Amino acid sequence: MPEQPGRSAIEVRGVRKVFGSGESQVAALDTVSVSIRENEFFTLLGPSGCGKTTLLRLIAGFDFPSAGEILLHGQDIAPLPPFKRPVNTVFQNYALFPHMTVAENIGFGLEMLGKPKAEVKARVAEMLKLVKMEALSNRRTSQISGGQQQRVALARALAPQPKVLLLDEPLSALDFKLRKEMQIELKRLQHETGITFIFVTHDQEEALTMSDRIAVMSAGKILQVGTPWDIYDKPAERFVADFIGETNFLTAAISGMGNGKARATLKSGATIDATVAEGFQPKDNATVVVRPEHAKLTSGKGDLSGTVENIVYFGTDTHIHVRLDSSESFTVRQQNTRSAGCGFERGDKVGISIGNDAAQVLRD
Amino acid sequence: MASAEQVAEEAERREIRDRWLLSAPALIIIFLAASGPLLIVVIYSFLTPGPYGDVVWKFSTDGWLSVLMQRDIFDDTLAFADAHLSIFWRSISLSFYTTVLTLFFGFPTAYFIATRPPKTREVWVFLVTIPFWTNLLIRTFAMQQVIRNEGLVNTALMALGIIKQPLQIMNTDAAILFGMIYIYLPLMVLPIYASMEKLDFRLVEAGYDLYAGRWQVLRRIIFPLIKPGVIAGSILVFIPSLGAYVIPRVLGGGKNMMLGNLIELQFGAGRNWPLGAAISITLMVLVMIALLFYVRNASGSQGAHG
Numbered sequence: 001m002p003e004q005p006g007r008s009a010i011e012v013r014g015v016r017k018v019f020g021s022g023e024s025q026v027a028a029l030d031t032v033s034v035s036i037r038e039n040e041f042f043t044l045l046g047p048s049g050c051g052k053t054t055l056l057r058l059i060a061g062f063d064f065p066s067a068g069e070i071l072l073h074g075q076d077i078a079p080l081p082p083f084k085r086p087v088n089t090v091f092q093n094y095a096l097f098p099h100m101t102v103a104e105n106i107g108f109g110l111e112m113l114g115k116p117k118a119e120v121k122a123r124v125a126e127m128l129k130l131v132k133m134e135a136l137s138n139r140r141t142s143q144i145s146g147g148q149q150q151r152v153a154l155a156r157a158l159a160p161q162p163k164v165l166l167l168d169e170p171l172s173a174l175d176f177k178l179r180k181e182m183q184i185e186l187k188r189l190q191h192e193t194g195i196t197f198i199f200v201t202h203d204q205e206e207a208l209t210m211s212d213r214i215a216v217m218s219a220g221k222i223l224q225v226g227t228p229w230d231i232y233d234k235p236a237e238r239f240v241a242d243f244i245g246e247t248n249f250l251t252a253a254i255s256g257m258g259n260g261k262a263r264a265t266l267k268s269g270a271t272i273d274a275t276v277a278e279g280f281q282p283k284d285n286a287t288v289v290v291r292p293e294h295a296k297l298t299s300g301k302g303d304l305s306g307t308v309e310n311i312v313y314f315g316t317d318t319h320i321h322v323r324l325d326s327s328e329s330f331t332v333r334q335q336n337t338r339s340a341g342c343g344f345e346r347g348d349k350v351g352i353s354i355g356n357d358a359a360q361v362l363r364d
Numbered sequence: 365m366a367s368a369e370q371v372a373e374e375a376e377r378r379e380i381r382d383r384w385l386l387s388a389p390a391l392i393i394i395f396l397a398a399s400g401p402l403l404i405v406v407i408y409s410f411l412t413p414g415p416y417g418d419v420v421w422k423f424s425t426d427g428w429l430s431v432l433m434q435r436d437i438f439d440d441t442l443a444f445a446d447a448h449l450s451i452f453w454r455s456i457s458l459s460f461y462t463t464v465l466t467l468f469f470g471f472p473t474a475y476f477i478a479t480r481p482p483k484t485r486e487v488w489v490f491l492v493t494i495p496f497w498t499n500l501l502i503r504t505f506a507m508q509q510v511i512r513n514e515g516l517v518n519t520a521l522m523a524l525g526i527i528k529q530p531l532q533i534m535n536t537d538a539a540i541l542f543g544m545i546y547i548y549l550p551l552m553v554l555p556i557y558a559s560m561e562k563l564d565f566r567l568v569e570a571g572y573d574l575y576a577g578r579w580q581v582l583r584r585i586i587f588p589l590i591k592p593g594v595i596a597g598s599i600l601v602f603i604p605s606l607g608a609y610v611i612p613r614v615l616g617g618g619k620n621m622m623l624g625n626l627i628e629l630q631f632g633a634g635r636n637w638p639l640g641a642a643i644s645i646t647l648m649v650l651v652m653i654a655l656l657f658y659v660r661n662a663s664g665s666q667g668a669h670g
Binding site: 093 | 564566567569570571572573574575576577580584585588589
């Protein structure tokens with residue numbers, strides 16, 4: 001996908017963050033650089049401890065980088081305290097002020113900015129309407145439900161009209177149904193306010209459905225930045241492919257590289273077309289990934305052959321686990337229909353055909 | 365066969381009976397040790413002083429009258445007793461200053477401890493409680509050694525050439541104030557620390573995030589949330605300060621009396637038990653007023669901790 005030109009809202013340049021000192025030193029962020037565009041819904045995705053929250057806290061100003069720069073619209077904000085940055089945060093557990101009402105919470109930021117009372121009042125009313133909390137404006141924050149607290153936290157962070165809104169796993173405390181609702185709500189709010197959102201999550205599905213672009217992080221590094229489509233279909237590294245969705249890993253020899261494409265010769269002898277990850281260095285045994293839904297199971301001969309090991313029914317689809325003749329394992333996802341079963345049984349000898357545009361060669 | 369209802373009723377009756385039985389020892393002690401003596405003090409305050417101390421069983425309001433007033437020896441006219449008034453004033457003002465200053469020093473101390481890592485916190489709390497291991501009298505005499513004319517402070521200041529004559533701190537109100545701050549500081553630090561430890565520091569971050577500077581975060585977020593601790597600490601310092609006896613006696617000398625010393629004087633050398641009793645009750649009323657203030661404020665801030 002071509003890079004779209006656009007002004008960057010946040011530019012992180014070579015940022016390191018080291019905690020502790022001497023022997024017990026830990027680099028939470030290891031020289032991270034990323035550019036986040038204006039009006040973008042940008043997600044930092046990774047398992048816990050990957051450094052995503054650390055990066056968010058550096059942008060918010062709660063911690064200061066050990067090295068590197070953080071630019072907000074071109075201005076270095078790394079040395080500024082949090083209360084001097086036009087950036088607001090929605091905290092993981094909301095961190096609403098328990099001694100204030102809903103309206104007081106929402107108005108707090110504006111009040112601290114020294115806005116006139118009338119303006120604060122008008123803006124609070126506007127925010128209450130935006131998050132549909134008008135009826136509860138005089139409640140204490142302890143008297144409202146988790147979902148409502150979430151809305152108040154959003155309204156409180158949006159009220160001062162920040163240039164960038166940071167969201168630290170804001171949906172993780174909500175139950176499944178509420179989380180789905182809030183995902184849609186967040187997208188709506190981002191669209192209506194036109195504010196750049198930086199969203200931190202460990203939930204890959206949440207990241208895929210909500211984001212304009214995703215940065216996948218692991219062990220203090222950003223491994224890949226791209227659209228959800230890029231990240232899912234063209235993972236650059238094994239970690240990215242493995243962390244997002246289910247994937248089959250195959251070993252192959254690569255030949256005929258050019259224009260981001262190559263021919264991959266699998267262990268079965270079959271040769272398939274594949275896209276190649278950026279930064280791929282030619283080597284003997286490269287890893288090729290194929291998503292389970294991009295492969296087809298046949299009773300005849302395919303690109304691969306093997307024996308059905310297990311069949312798992314998932315409602316919308318069925319996962320068929322195959323042990324390949326090369327002893328690698330491979331999963332095929334097959335859409336279900338109402339009338340017929342999946343058509344295969346355990347122990348069946350099967351072939352697997354891989355589509356024309358189904359394989360991606362990883363760089364590691 | 366007893367019905368389920370009867371069984372439940374019986375169980376409830378037994379529970380109520382057990383509750384009374386269990387609380388009986390405490391109730392008896394409270395009545396005998398607190399209410400009984402208090403009643404005697406109230407009765408004594410309305411009697412006539414005996415010639416060698418004790419009381420004569422004759423009703424009189426002179427004891428109460430003498431708390432604040434005195435009768436002229438020659439023409440029997442009533443006037444305010446300046447000596448008593450100044451003692452009241454000293455007690456209340458010194459207690460007030462002690463409370464304010466222990467708060468001033470105690471708040472940052474508690475904040476410091478609460479922001480340490482959990483393991484180090486225990487060490488700091490332990491250090492704060494160490495003075496409690498030593499007798500109050502010994503701690504007060506230790507303070508005397510620090511501030512007397514040949515004491516630590518004066519010797520050091522003179523050795524450094526900052527002063528030529530020793531500063532007269534002993535036997536002044538300042539000496540009492542020093543002593544009370546030193547003795548009562550832990551009573552301020554501990555309840556504030558207890559509140560501060562429960563404080564969710566993410567709220568502080570949220571405050572900074574929403575453009576509140578350091579002072580505004582302290583005033584608008586930290587202080588309201590730890591108010592119960594501040595009030596509890598203030599009460600714990602103010603009440604014993606008001607009735608302080610040993611500290612003014614040792615550090616204030618004979619002249620700078622507080623209420624506790626005045627009461628002792630009336631029951632001892634003064635041989636005016638009804639007056640002593642009346643002052644005691646007055647002191648108790650002052651303490652109750654302070655407690656009332658506490659109860660009102662503490663209940664008002666319940667929601668803040670919910």
